Amino acid sequence: MARCTAPREGHRSASAAANCPACRHRYGRYGGYSSGSYSSPALSYYSSSGGSGGGRSSGGGSGRIKASWSKAGSSVLYTPTEVRALTPIRHTVESRAELPDLRDVFLCHAWDDRQGAAKELHDLLDSLGVSVWFSEKDVALGTPLLREIDKGLAKSRVGIVLVTPALLRRLPAEGIADKELSALLAREQLVPIVHNTTYEALRNVSPLLGSRSGLSTAEEPMADVAAKLAELVAL
Secondary structure (H helix, E strand, O other), X not given: OOOOOHHHXXXXXXXXXXXXXXXXXXXXXXXXXXXXXXXXXXXXXXXXXXXXXXXXXXXXXXXXXXXXXXXXXXXXXXXXXXXXXXXXXXXXXXXXXXXXXXXXXXXEOOHHHOOOHHHHHHHHHHHOXXXXXXXXXXXXXXXXXXXXXXXXXXXXXXXXXXXXXXXXXXXXXXXXXXXXXXXXXXXXOEEEEEOOOOHHHHHHHOHHHHOOOOEEOOOOOHHHHHHHHHHHHOO
């Protein structure tokens, strides 16, 4: 009986399958051989929309795809890296969908950014119908700040942390932003948004947070980042 050559030579090409004495009759000498249908759970969670590619990409639609959670007619495109990073967050959103009275996102930011980049991101999300827990509007004067933050974290589906130079300066001091970040890191519900800095600078301050892929305004405008976040949490 003819023996299959796959253990030694593999069948990852049409010619290899065709030359195997045991298997060539299955595929035909020049038949099209497929190496299998395996795909990882993360990568199977999106549908292709205009090419393939890896890593972050900033050039138009090239190498970008639509996520499976995208609504019909959506024009929002992601890099494959972004889809892999956001897929666990999407699972969290879906698993917490039935919990009552939850905000869509909790916005963690440095105090210095409250009237700048953090407010810009909040306003963009708000304009897209995303309910955001934002300390500037959700903590009343005279109320215990840490307790209000604790309740805000508990009542939000996911968290986003706006990584700016100001946040990188604040984290080593172990202030309020550090406490918020620690709580979010303990759960699979955190999306870093890198703004006016780099992942390399983030890893120097917080290797754990820096190990998580997210979104970056170096790749696209803040408005586009907000659109992706809005689509991510839409139910």
